[in-house]
Amino acid sequence: MENENRYQRGLAKLQEIDGEAGERVVASLEDIAPDFARYLIEFPFGDIYSRPGLDLKSREIATVAALTALGNAAPQLKVHIHAALNVGVTRTEIVETIMQMAVYAGFPAALNGLAAAREVFDYT
Amino acid sequence: MENENRYQRGLAKLQEIDGEAGERVVASLEDIAPDFARYLIEFPFGDIYSRPGLDLKSREIATVAALTALGNAAPQLKVHIHAALNVGVTRTEIVETIMQMAVYAGFPAALNGLAAAREVFDYT
Amino acid sequence: MENENRYQRGLAKLQEIDGEAGERVVASLEDIAPDFARYLIEFPFGDIYSRPGLDLKSREIATVAALTALGNAAPQLKVHIHAALNVGVTRTEIVETIMQMAVYAGFPAALNGLAAAREVFDYT
C-alpha cells in the first residue's frame, strides 16, 4: 500500500515536473524494461523529488547543472531543461546555470548545454 | 581598468562566497602558478558569480550538485559546501541536493558527497 | 506493507552481499542523512539486487567493472570487491574483470582497481 502510494505520488510528481516528456520516457520503456519505468517513477519522483527540504525550482537547477557537467546524457538534459521551465525556473536562470558549468566542467560542457537549451527553448 | 575592476570584483565576490577557504586556495597557487590564482579570481568570481540573473544560493546549489555528480574533485566540493552555507543555503538543502545526485550520477557519488558534507558540517 | 517488504528484503540482501561492510555504510549515514540509508537499502538492494534474471555473481562482476571504469568511487569499489568474494566470485575472476577495464577505461583505471583489490584481499 505504501508502495502503491510511492507509485501514485511519483506519477503525479513526474507529471507536475516533466509533463508529457516524462510520460514519453515511461512509455518508451514499456517494451524493453517495464519494471524500470516503475522504478523511475518510484525512486526519483516518488521518493526524491517528493521530499520537502528543497523546492522544485532548486531541484531542477541542481539537475540541469549536474547533467550539463556530466556531458553524456543529452536527452535527459533536454527533458530537465523543459522540466525547469515547467516548475518556474526562467530561461535566464537556466542559461546562467549552464554557463556556470564552464567553471566546473569546462567550456565544451557549457557549450553543449547551451545548445541543448536552445533546442528546448525553440520548441517551447 | 575594466580588468582591474574584474579582479577587485572577483576578489570581493570570492571573499563573500568562500571566506578564508577561498583565500587559502589562492595562496596555495602563489608558488606554482600565480597567474592561475588571478584567473580563478577574475573568471569564476569576477565574471560568472558576479552576474545578475541567478541568486548566489542557487549558484552554490548548482555547484554542489555538479561537483557531487562529477565525483572527482573532493577538495573543491568541500569548499563549495562551505560556500553554500556562507551564502545561506541550509544544511538540509545541501543534503537534499547531494542525495538527489544519486538519481543522476549514482549512489556512490551521493555517498561520497554526503561524506564531504559531514566533514564540512563537523568543522563549521 | 509492500514497502516494509522492500525494506526487509533489501536489508537481508545487503547482509547477504556485503555483510558487515554494508551495515557500516548504513550506520555512517545515520547522523547526516538517515532517509538516504533507507533508500540505499530499498532501491539498490530491495529492488535491483533482489531481482531474478541475473545471478548475484554476475551482478557483482558488473558492479566491480563499472566502479573500476568510473574510477571515482574507491570506497564503494572496495565494498563491492569484498561483496564479490562474499557471493562466490573468485579472486582470479575479480582480477580478470579489473584487468579487462584497461581496454574500456584505460590503464590507470585498471591499475587503481588492482590497488583496491590488493587492499581488500590483504584484509580478507
Added chain:
Amino acid sequence: MENENRYQRGLAKLQEIDGEAGERVVASLEDIAPDFARYLIEFPFGDIYSRPGLDLKSREIATVAALTALGNAAPQLKVHIHAALNVGVTRTEIVETIMQMAVYAGFPAALNGLAAAREVFDYT
C-alpha cells in the same frame, strides 16, 4: 612469431565474440590508423579476452556494465550488447545488467543503455 600468434588468436577471438560487427570496426580503421586496427585485435582480443580465468559471458557482462556506466561510447556499447548475445548472454541478463547501472552511474546512464539495447535487439 609469438606476436603473429597474438594477432591470429585475437582475430579468431574477435570473430567469435563480435562476428561481422568486429570486422567492420577493423575495416573502418584501414584508411586512418591501420596499426590501431592491429593493436585492437592484439591487445583486447589476443591478450585480454583470450585469457582463462573469466568466461566470455562474464567478460561481456563486465563490458556492457562499464560502457553503460561511462555513458560516452554508444557505438561500442551497441557492439558489445551484440557481442553479449553472441556468446550466450540472454536479453534478460543484458537488460538486468544495464538497469543495475542506475545504481552506480545514475538513471540517465541506464536509460541510454536501454535505448542502445533496444536498437540492437530490434536488428537481431
Added chain:
Amino acid sequence: MENENRYQRGLAKLQEIDGEAGERVVASLEDIAPDFARYLIEFPFGDIYSRPGLDLKSREIATVAALTALGNAAPQLKVHIHAALNVGVTRTEIVETIMQMAVYAGFPAALNGLAAAREVFDYT
C-alpha cells in the same frame, strides 16, 4: 582598456587557431548567451592560448588529447582537430595523439576520436 585588449587579443588568437570554425561557434551563441561568446574569446583565447611558455602546436595536442579522453564533447574535438592542423600539427601527429589515448581512457575513446579525425580530414 586592458579588458578591451583581452577581447581583441582573444579574437585574433581564436582566428589564428580555429579560423572560420571559431567564428561559427561564437556566432551560434549570439541568440542564447552572447556574454558567453565574449567569455569564450576572453578567457580561453585572450588569456590561456595567448600565454607564452607553451607553443600553439603543443597546446592543440594537449586539447585534442584531453577531449579524446573525456569522450563527451565531439563537436569541440572536431573544432580542435581542425585547429591543430591550422597551427601546424600534422595528420600523423594528430592520429598518434588520439591512438595514445587508448592507454589512458580506453579503446572506445580512441576509436571515437579517430572517427572525429576522419571526418575533419575528409573535409579539409
Added chain:
Amino acid sequence: MENENRYQRGLAKLQEIDGEAGERVVASLEDIAPDFARYLIEFPFGDIYSRPGLDLKSREIATVAALTALGNAAPQLKVHIHAALNVGVTRTEIVETIMQMAVYAGFPAALNGLAAAREVFDYT
C-alpha cells in the same frame, strides 16, 4: 620472438620515460597481477610510446593533459608529470598544460593537477 622484442623495447622505453617510478609500478603488480605488468610494458610502452610520428615530449604533454582532464587518476598523473620532466618538458610547459585544462575540464581539474605538479616538483 617478436613479442620478446616488444617486451624488451617496452622495458627500455619505460625506463627512458619513467625511470624508477615505472619500475615501482611494475613491481607493485607482481603479487596481484603479474601478467598485467607485462601488458603494461608491452602495449603502452612497447607499442605506443615506441612509435615514430610523435616525439616523446609531445606524448607526455598529451598524457599530462588527459590525466589532468579526467581527474580520477592522481597516482598516474604524478608518474607522468615526473616522466614529462624526464624527457625534457620544462616545469613551465607542464604548468601551462595543466592550466589550459581549466578550459576543457574545469577549474577543479586544473587546481588538482597543479597540486599534483607541486608534489612532484618538490621531490625532484
